[in-house]
Amino acid sequence: MTVASASVVAARRTITVERRVVIGGLLVVLGLLDALVFGYLSPPGHAVFSFTLTGAAVSVPNLSVTPRPVCVALGALSCVIGAGYVGFRLSRIARRVAAGVCVAALAVAFLCWADAGRIPLPFTSLLSTTVDSAIPLMLGALSGCLCERSGVINVAIEGQLLTGAFGAAVVASAFGSIWLGLLAGPLCGVLIAALLGLFALRYRVDQIVLGIVLDLFASGITAYLYDAALVPFANRLNSPATFGAYKIPLLGDIPIVGPVLFDSTIFLYITYVAIFAVQVGLFSTRWGLRVRSVGEHPTAADTVGINVNATRWRNVLLGGAVAGIGGAYLTIGSVGAFGKTMSSGLGFIALAAMIFGRWTPLGGVAAALLFGFMTALSGVLGTINSPIPSDVLLMFPYVATIVAVAGLVGRGRPPKADGQPYIKT
Amino acid sequence: MSSELADQAEETAKSEDGPPSPATGGDGRPGARGFTEALLDAVTSGNTVTVTVLAFLCAIFLGGLIIAFTNTTVLHAWGNLFSAPGKAFATAWDTAAGAYVAMFEGAIVNPHAVSAAFHGGPVSTVFNPLSETAVNATPIILTGLAVAVAFRAGLFNIGAASQFIGGAMIAGWIGFAVHLPFILHAAVAVAGGLVGGAVVGGAVGFLKARTGAHEVIVTIMSNYVMEYLLLYLLGLTAFRRPGNPNPISPPIATNAVLPHLFGSTLRVNVGFLIALAAAAAVWWVLNRTTIGFELRTVGSNPRAARSAGMSPERTWIVVMLLAGALAGLAGAAVVQGTNFNVAPQIYGTYTVDSITVALLGRASPTGTVLASLLFGALRAGGVTMQASTQVPVDIVTVIEALIVLFVAAPPLMRAVFRLREPRAGGGEQLEARGWGG
Numbered sequence: 001m002t003v004a005s006a007s008v009v010a011a012r013r014t015i016t017v018e019r020r021v022v023i024g025g026l027l028v029v030l031g032l033l034d035a036l037v038f039g040y041l042s043p044p045g046h047a048v049f050s051f052t053l054t055g056a057a058v059s060v061p062n063l064s065v066t067p068r069p070v071c072v073a074l075g076a077l078s079c080v081i082g083a084g085y086v087g088f089r090l091s092r093i094a095r096r097v098a099a100g101v102c103v104a105a106l107a108v109a110f111l112c113w114a115d116a117g118r119i120p121l122p123f124t125s126l127l128s129t130t131v132d133s134a135i136p137l138m139l140g141a142l143s144g145c146l147c148e149r150s151g152v153i154n155v156a157i158e159g160q161l162l163t164g165a166f167g168a169a170v171v172a173s174a175f176g177s178i179w180l181g182l183l184a185g186p187l188c189g190v191l192i193a194a195l196l197g198l199f200a201l202r203y204r205v206d207q208i209v210l211g212i213v214l215d216l217f218a219s220g221i222t223a224y225l226y227d228a229a230l231v232p233f234a235n236r237l238n239s240p241a242t243f244g245a246y247k248i249p250l251l252g253d254i255p256i257v258g259p260v261l262f263d264s265t266i267f268l269y270i271t272y273v274a275i276f277a278v279q280v281g282l283f284s285t286r287w288g289l290r291v292r293s294v295g296e297h298p299t300a301a302d303t304v305g306i307n308v309n310a311t312r313w314r315n316v317l318l319g320g321a322v323a324g325i326g327g328a329y330l331t332i333g334s335v336g337a338f339g340k341t342m343s344s345g346l347g348f349i350a351l352a353a354m355i356f357g358r359w360t361p362l363g364g365v366a367a368a369l370l371f372g373f374m375t376a377l378s379g380v381l382g383t384i385n386s387p388i389p390s391d392v393l394l395m396f397p398y399v400a401t402i403v404a405v406a407g408l409v410g411r412g413r414p415p416k417a418d419g420q421p422y423i424k425t
Numbered sequence: 426m427s428s429e430l431a432d433q434a435e436e437t438a439k440s441e442d443g444p445p446s447p448a449t450g451g452d453g454r455p456g457a458r459g460f461t462e463a464l465l466d467a468v469t470s471g472n473t474v475t476v477t478v479l480a481f482l483c484a485i486f487l488g489g490l491i492i493a494f495t496n497t498t499v500l501h502a503w504g505n506l507f508s509a510p511g512k513a514f515a516t517a518w519d520t521a522a523g524a525y526v527a528m529f530e531g532a533i534v535n536p537h538a539v540s541a542a543f544h545g546g547p548v549s550t551v552f553n554p555l556s557e558t559a560v561n562a563t564p565i566i567l568t569g570l571a572v573a574v575a576f577r578a579g580l581f582n583i584g585a586a587s588q589f590i591g592g593a594m595i596a597g598w599i600g601f602a603v604h605l606p607f608i609l610h611a612a613v614a615v616a617g618g619l620v621g622g623a624v625v626g627g628a629v630g631f632l633k634a635r636t637g638a639h640e641v642i643v644t645i646m647s648n649y650v651m652e653y654l655l656l657y658l659l660g661l662t663a664f665r666r667p668g669n670p671n672p673i674s675p676p677i678a679t680n681a682v683l684p685h686l687f688g689s690t691l692r693v694n695v696g697f698l699i700a701l702a703a704a705a706a707v708w709w710v711l712n713r714t715t716i717g718f719e720l721r722t723v724g725s726n727p728r729a730a731r732s733a734g735m736s737p738e739r740t741w742i743v744v745m746l747l748a749g750a751l752a753g754l755a756g757a758a759v760v761q762g763t764n765f766n767v768a769p770q771i772y773g774t775y776t777v778d779s780i781t782v783a784l785l786g787r788a789s790p791t792g793t794v795l796a797s798l799l800f801g802a803l804r805a806g807g808v809t810m811q812a813s814t815q816v817p818v819d820i821v822t823v824i825e826a827l828i829v830l831f832v833a834a835p836p837l838m839r840a841v842f843r844l845r846e847p848r849a850g851g852g853e854q855l856e857a858r859g860w861g862g
Contacts, residue, residue, distance in 0.1 A: 155645075195830075203834035208581065208641055209784065213829045216777045220822030221491075227817030228495040348645060355642060391657035398646040398653075406638040 020086055023095075027082030027102045034105055035075025038113035042067035045117025051124050053259050060255045062120055067112040074105040107373070118384045126373075126380045127260040134372025135267050135333070136161060136343075139326030140350025141357065141364030142278050143189075143319040147196075148359055149282060150315035151295040153419040155211025156196050157323050158347025159218030160189040164327020166222045169338035170230070172240035172331075181240055181332045182266075182325075189324020190317050192218055197316040201309050204421040215347070223340045230338060242336045243267065267329040274322055278361040291315055295415035298422040308422045323347075352401040359414055371397040476838045477785065480831030481799075483841070488824040489521035492816050496520045524816040531809020532558050532802035549690040554805060556691035560763060562801025564589070566700040567755035568779035569786065569793040570707050571626070571748040575640075576788040577711060578744040579724040584629060584644030585752045585779040586772040587651035588622040592753025594655060595621030597760045597767035598664070600677025610680035615699065615757045622753015623746045625651060630745025634738035640745075648776060656769055664767070674767035683762040696758030701794070703751055708790040710747070720744055752779070774822070781829045800825065 047067050051060040081098045084090070090098065115121040140157045147154035167188030172181025192214055199205040230238040243265040247253075251262040261268075282288035291311060293301040298308045330346075331338050349371055350364075357363025374397060378390035493499050494517070502509070502516040530536070531554055538550040568585040575582035596618030605613060629647060632638045658664045659672035666675045683695040711717040719740050722730040727737040755775065760767055782800055786792025807821035831838055838844070 199830065199834055199837075203836050205830075205833040208583075209780070209829075209833055212583065212777060212780060213826050213833070216774075216781075216822060217826035217830070220819050220826055223819035224491070224817050224823055225495065227819060345649060348649065352646060389657050389660060391653045391660065395650050395653040395657075398649040401646045402632070402638070402643050402650070405642045406632050406636040 020089075023099070024082045024085035024087075027085055027098065028079050029082075030102050030106050031075040031078025031080075031082060033075070034078055034109035035072045038109040039068050039071030039075060042071065042113040042116045047112040047115040047118075048120040049111070049115070049123040050120040051256055053122075053124055053128075058253060058255045065112060067116045070112050071109040074109045078102045078105050103370075114381060114386045114388060115384060118386065121380065121384055124256050124259055126376055127256070128264075129376035129379060130369060130373040131260055131268065132264065132334070132372075133375045134368045135271055135329050136326035136346050137350045137353055137368035137371055138271050138365050139274060139329070140323050140347055141354040141368050142274055142361055143323035143326070144351055144354035145278060145282070145359060145361050145364055146291075146315045146319035146322065148354070148418050149295045149415055150291045150312045151298060151415055151417040151420065151422070152196070152200055152312050152316050153207040153211060154196065154316070154319055155208055155351060156192055156214040156218075156347075157350050158343055158345070159211075159215040160192045160320050160323035161327040161330065161343040161347045161350075162215075162218045162222050162341070163188040163192050164324030165330040165342055166225070166327075166338050167324070168328035169240050169331035169336070170237050173237050176241075178241050178243055178332050182243075182328055185328025185332075186321035186324035189320040189322070189327060191320070193316050193320020193323075196320070197313050200316070201312055201421060204423075207419045219341055222338075226338065226340050234337075238337050240332050240336055242332050242334065265329075265333050267325070267333040270325060274325075275361060275365055278322075282361060292415070294422075295417055298417050298420075302422070302424065308424075312422075323350075326350075349397050352397050356397075356401050356404050367400075370400075475844070476835045477832055479838050479842055480828050483831050483838070484824045484827035485525070487827055488820055489525065491823060492524045492820060493517040493521045524810050524814050524820075527810040527813045527816075528803070528806030530554065530806075530813075532806030547690070549688065552687070552691060554809075556687070556693040557805035557808075558798065558802045559693045559697045560801075561804040562797045563696045563700045563762065564755040564759050564773075564775055565778050565782055565800050565804075566794055566797040567703055567758060568752045568775045569782035569797050570704060570790060571622075571752040571755075572779045572783035573786065573788040573790065573793045574707055574711070574720075574751065575744055575748045576783055577724050578720045578740055579727065580630075580633070580741060580744060580748075581641050582626070582629075582644055582745070582748050583641055583776060583780065584626065584647045585755075586776040587644065587647040588625045588749040588752030589756040589759075589772045589775050590651040590655050591625035591749065592618035592622035592756030593760045593767055593771055594658060594756075595753075596757035597674050597677060600681035600761060601675040601766075602663075604678065605680060607680045610678060611683055611695075611761060614677070614681045614761055615683075615754065618753045618757025618760070619750045620753070622756060623750040626749015626752065627742060627746040629749075630742040633745070634741045640741075648772075652769075652772065655767070655771075659767065659769060666766070672769055676766050677761060681761055682765065683758070692763060694762040696762035699754060699758060703754060704790045704794045707747075707751070711790070716740075716743060778825070781825055784829055785832055 046064045047070075049063045049065075051063070078101075081102055085095070085098055111121060111123075140161060143157055143160065144154050164185040168181040168185035171184035172178045175181075195214055195217075196207075196210060199210050200207045226238075245264055246266060246269075247258075248262040252258045254262070280288075282291060290301065290306050294306060294308050294311045301311075302308050327343065330342055335342075350368065353367035353371055354364040356367040357365070374393050378393040381388050381393070382390060494503075496516075499513075499516045499520050502513045506513045533554055534551065535554060538546070538553070542548050542551050568589060571585055571588060572582045596614045599614040599617040600610075603610070603613070625647065629640055629643050632643055633640045656672060659674060664674055666673050683699075685691065686693050686695065686697070709717075711721065719730065719735045720743070722733065722735060723737045723740040730737055730740070752775075756771075759771060764771060778800060782793055782796040785796035785799075786794070803821045803824065807818040810816050810820075811818040
């Protein structure tokens with residue numbers, strides 16, 4: 001590694017004093033929010049968290065807490081962490097842990113406040129729903145990463161999810177095999193990706209316009225086929241079986257963690273593999289280096305003999321397949337039958353997650369989990385009769401993304417050549 | 426259409442282009458064409474009439490294939506292709522043509538209604554299809570203008586739905602919660618819609634000007650924020666219809682309803698005139714005012730605009746206020762003209778429709794109005810088509826998507842129809858850009 005690039009890397013690993021003050025200050029504000037808003041405004045009564053799902057091997061007793069001292073303690077913790085953030089030069093990992101702990105503290109303080117004096121809050125099932133509803137978001141965000149790291153903007157994630165869901169349901173139903181459905185989902189995602197590749201790379205159409213048009217096309221064609229074929233032949237074409245949960249031996253019996261992470265459908269395990277493959281692939285392999293070089297500086301990549309458009313084609317199709325699996329989850333992984341416009345904006349949340357995660361696989365996955373938590377939370381708050389309107393919680397992913405792109409919490413940087421077609425000269 | 430004609434059209438489009446612009450872009454990358462410059466070239470003068478017409482025909486053709494080959498009778502006839510080839514093609518043709526004839530009858534004129542009118546039937550039914558086309562076109566014209574005007578300043582407004590909702594909420598609230606005399610009430614509600622949309626749009630412009638947040642991402646996200654805000658408001662007692670479990674607002678007062686233009690049997694209302702007036706106003710602002718000049722200059726080249734003493738930031742805010750106001754008017758027109766209340770999903774598919782017509786109309790007010798009328802006709806005809814031939818109305822969405830896909834890719838159309846390339850390269854299609862632009 002040359003001196004210049006080493007210093008660039010070093011510069012990326014440390015942050016300026018101003019940013020330390022801003023982010024540290026923000027963490028302190030979160031702490032004050034925990035202590036003052038959730039702590040002092042919490043209604044009287046205990047907040048009870050239940051951890052045991054029915055049928056679990058090891059049962060964990062319910063946890064009953066008094067919200068006020070807990071919220072104040074969590075707030076104090078956040079304030080200390082925030083002060084430490086400002087005062088010390090933390091390593092990159094430590095900075096992330098600090099931010100993560102503060103966000104988690106905020107979530108717990110919020111839950112204490114929301115559940116005070118109400119029926120027990122099913123904590124484990126909340127986490128499990130979080131992970132489940134984040135599956136299509138995580139896969140969508142990975143799809144976005146694969147495309148955009150190679151320099152192709154993928155706004156068509158929504159369309160890929162929708163066609164994936166459609167294809168998986170129809171094939172699984174028509175052939176009576178969910179495994180064929182699991183194969184058909186990614187193939188249908190690849191179809192939309194192929195259109196994206198064709199028009200973006202061959203005809204050099206603006207990729208944002210193109211993505212929106214492909215979303216429109218996917219919603220139109222699936223809705224049309226739904227009315228024309230799936231409604232009249234619902235028994236034959238739209239009544240697929242669904243994948244059941246598969247509990248991983250031993251790991252699945254761990255209290256709390258087991259049911260959340262190791263007792264789910266095959267889609268969650270595919271997601272684990274995909275996260276690992278994309279993260280390691282993009283950042284630790286020769287393939288990944290080439291993909292990123294094509295996304296950042298295609299001319300330079302071309303000069304050293306990398307075929308720019310072939311690399312982009314591969315990544316676009318791969319991204320379509322990954323998003324197609326996410327789509328298949330919506331039908332054969334969860335509800336079964338396909339419904340008109342059933343992706344309902346999930347593709348755009350996935351896009352938001354990828355942007356929020358600053359065009360990195362792990363960042364996108366973390367954002368997808370955060371957004372999934374908001375969705376799960378809105379459902380759970382309904383069951384405990386909380387007065388907080390679910391619409392406000394569901395709004396959160398989008399507001400968070402606007403805040404992120406406005407640079408209030410540190411702006412993400414897209415790959416330099418993202419969205420620009422490469423013309424060999 | 427012959428290739429000479431196509432070339433002629435290209436030449437005409439080119440000659441209106443003015444002098445060629447420098448090769449460096451606004452983003453300072455040498456060699457790369459500036460996004461806004463390319464966008465303007467592409468949208469305003471790029472796609473020739475030929476390509477547009479061919480794209481439309483191609484989309485209709487592919488749509489016909491989809492209609493024919495999802496029909497069980499046709500599939501059955503094609504199963505016997507080798508024993509009765511004539512019948513296979515005939516049923517396919519009949520199915521697709523039948524659907525399109527029904528669409529035409531629902532959008533333009535129905536011969537049965539005309540002959541019935543000659544034999545003493547109601548005259549209004551003759552004009553009902555055109556009235557429906559105008560009603561469907563009204564919000565598309567207004568949201569389309571919202572996208573087109575932003576295009577001219579180099580901004581990509583994907584937030585028509587959010588601005589529409591902003592307008593619909595305010596117009597609807599004034600409509601059912603305030604009591605005012607006739608005309609005045611309707612006018613105040615329309616003005617409220619305009620302001621509501623402008624606030625939402627202006628916020629995007631402000632964010633872009635102050636922080637550099639990319640307007641594409643912000644507008645996509647703002648659509649969802651506003652959708653949930655609408656759902657939230659419809660859940661509040663202040664916004665909810667008393668005694669109704671569904672999230673729907675009370676009906677607006679009769680004084681706030683936009684009056685019908687040709688009697689109560691035809692749905693076409695003052696909203697359509699508002700849309701046409703807005704298009705004229707946009708034309709005037711763009712071509713006859715200082716703001717319009719600044720706007721177009723910033724769209725062509727923000728750096729040149731800045732060195733000429735203009736402020737691109739201020740222009741972005743102004744243009745997004747204007748765009749938001751136009752989309753807000755669309756919200757008011759729908760609430761006060763056709764729906765008479767505020768309900769979830771009131772924003773329909775206007776986000777994509779608006780982008781589609783603005784691209785199809787090359788971001789000019791006239792082009793946008795014409796494209797919107799076409800889409801209004803497709804929508805109105807689609808409803809009739811579904812009712813009389815059982816072909817699902819969603820085929821209209823597919824046709825719309827195909828039209829834009831083909832319009833956006835002139836090289837594809839040229840390859841399919843063996844048209845010659847325009848002599849001077851570039852500038853004839855919407856050039857791609859990244860998030861960073």
